[in-house]
Amino acid sequence: MEPIQIADRIHWVGALDPDLRDFHGFEIEAGTTYNSYLVVGDDSVALVDGVNLAFVDELLDRVARIVPLDSIDHFVVNHVEPDHAGGVARIAEALPNATVVCSAGAGRALPEMFGPDFAFSVVGPDDSIDLGGATLRFLPMPMVHWPDSMFTYVDGAGTLLSNDAFGQHLSAEQRWADEVGYDTVLDHTDLYFANILMGLKGPIGKALERVVASGWEIDTIAPSHGVGWRGEGVALILDHYRALIEGEGDGSVAIIHSTAWGSTPRIAERIAARLEEAGIPVRSFDLGTSEKSAVTLAVMKASFVAMGSPTLHVAMLPSNAAYFQYLRGLKPSPKKAGAFGSYGWSSGATKQIREGFETLGFDVAIDDLEVKYRPLDADLPVIDAWADLIVDAVK
Numbered sequence: 001m002e003p004i005q006i007a008d009r010i011h012w013v014g015a016l017d018p019d020l021r022d023f024h025g026f027e028i029e030a031g032t033t034y035n036s037y038l039v040v041g042d043d044s045v046a047l048v049d050g051v052n053l054a055f056v057d058e059l060l061d062r063v064a065r066i067v068p069l070d071s072i073d074h075f076v077v078n079h080v081e082p083d084h085a086g087g088v089a090r091i092a093e094a095l096p097n098a099t100v101v102c103s104a105g106a107g108r109a110l111p112e113m114f115g116p117d118f119a120f121s122v123v124g125p126d127d128s129i130d131l132g133g134a135t136l137r138f139l140p141m142p143m144v145h146w147p148d149s150m151f152t153y154v155d156g157a158g159t160l161l162s163n164d165a166f167g168q169h170l171s172a173e174q175r176w177a178d179e180v181g182y183d184t185v186l187d188h189t190d191l192y193f194a195n196i197l198m199g200l201k202g203p204i205g206k207a208l209e210r211v212v213a214s215g216w217e218i219d220t221i222a223p224s225h226g227v228g229w230r231g232e233g234v235a236l237i238l239d240h241y242r243a244l245i246e247g248e249g250d251g252s253v254a255i256i257h258s259t260a261w262g263s264t265p266r267i268a269e270r271i272a273a274r275l276e277e278a279g280i281p282v283r284s285f286d287l288g289t290s291e292k293s294a295v296t297l298a299v300m301k302a303s304f305v306a307m308g309s310p311t312l313h314v315a316m317l318p319s320n321a322a323y324f325q326y327l328r329g330l331k332p333s334p335k336k337a338g339a340f341g342s343y344g345w346s347s348g349a350t351k352q353i354r355e356g357f358e359t360l361g362f363d364v365a366i367d368d369l370e371v372k373y374r375p376l377d378a379d380l381p382v383i384d385a386w387a388d389l390i391v392d393a394v395k
C-alpha cells in the first residue's frame with residue numbers, strides 16, 4: 001500500500017494489520033491499523049507516532065518513498081504502548097538525525113522501556129516545533145489512554161493527531177470515516193471505546209474540554225487506529241464521544257449466560273422473551289460462543305445486566321469468572337444487575353455472580369433467581385416474575 005496524503009503536508013505512512021484478532025484480550029473483528037503520519041515542512045520534517053515492532057520495515061519503506069530517512073528531524077511519540085511504541089527504538093535508529101519528542105510521562109517510560117541511554121526531548125502545551133509552513137503543537141492527555149498519552153496538532157494543516165482517541169480497531173485502506181461509511185465506523189468506534197476506553201470517561205471528558213479550550217481550528221482528526229474524521233465528521237465524532245462519556249444506559253438489558261447442560265440458557269431465553277413482550281430491548285450472549293468484546297459493548301449500553309450460570313463445584317462457571325476479570329479492568333459505569341442460574345445438588349453460582357457485580361460497583365437490584373435442575377412448566381411463572389422485576393427496574 002502506498003503512502004496517502006491526508007492533509008496539506010501530512011502523509012499517512014502507517015501499517016495495516018488486517019489479520020489481528022486479539023488485542024490484549026479485546027477480540028477484534030476487522031484487524032487494526034497503526035497509523036503514523038509524516039509532516040513535511042519547508043524547513044524540517046517530523047514523523048508522528050510509530051508502529052508495532054513487526055511493522056517497522058513497512059513504515060520506514062513508506063517514509064522513504066516521500067523523503068530520505070536522514071532528512072527527518074523530529075520523531076514524535078504520542079504514546080508508549082507497544083502497538084505504537086514497540087518499534088520506537090528501531091525507528092529512532094533508522095532516523096539518524098531525528099530527535100525523539102514526547103510528553104513528560106513518556107519521558108519517564110521510554111528509558112524504562114529502551115534503556116537509560118535512550119535520548120529524547122520532552123514537550124508540553126507551551127512548546128511548539130516550527131517545521132516551516134506547519135507548526136507542531138502538543139497537549140498532554142494523561143489516561144487517554146495511558147499516563148504518557150499526548151495529542152499533537154499540526155497548525156497550518158488544521159489536523160489533530162489524536163493517537164488512541166477517536167479511533168477504531170479497523171483495518172481499512174481508506175483513511176476517512178466518510179469513505180467507509182459513518183454507521184460502520186461508529187459501530188467500530190463504540191466497540192473500541194467499550195473495550196479500551198470505557199473506564200477512562202473522566203480523563204476523556206477533560207481531553208475534550210482541553211481541545212476546545214485550545215482554540216485550535218480542527219478540520220481533520222487523524223487517530224492512530226482505524227480511519228479519521230474530516231468535514232462534518234469532526235463534529236460528528238466529537239459529539240459522539242460526548243454522548244459515550246455521558247451515556248448511562250439506553251434502557252436495554254444485557255443477558256449474559258454460560259451453560260453446562262442447557263438449563264441456564266432456557267432460563268435466559270424465557271427472561272428475554274418476557275422482557276421483549278414488555279418492549280424492553282434485549283441483547284443476549286452465551287459466554288461460551290460470544291466474543292467478550294461484543295458482550296462488553298452491550299454491557300456499556302445496557303441499563304440492566306442479568307448474568308446467569310449453572311453451579312459447578314459450588315461456584316459459577318470459569319467463563320463467568322473470566323468475564324468478570326475482563327470487565328473489572330474496564331470499569332463500566334454502575335448498572336442495575338441481577339443473578340440467575342440453575343443448579344443440581346448444590347447452589348452457589350448466583351452468590352458469586354452477585355459478588356462479582358458488587359465488586360464492579362453494580363447495584364444488585366433484585367434477589368437471585370435459581371432453578372433446580374431444569375426449568376419445568378411450574379418454574380416458568382417464577383422466571384416471568386423475576387423478569388418483571390427487571391422491567392420495573394429498567395422503567
Ligand code: FEO
Pocket residue numbers: 079081083084145146164224225
Ligand atoms: Fe493504541 Fe493505548 O495504544
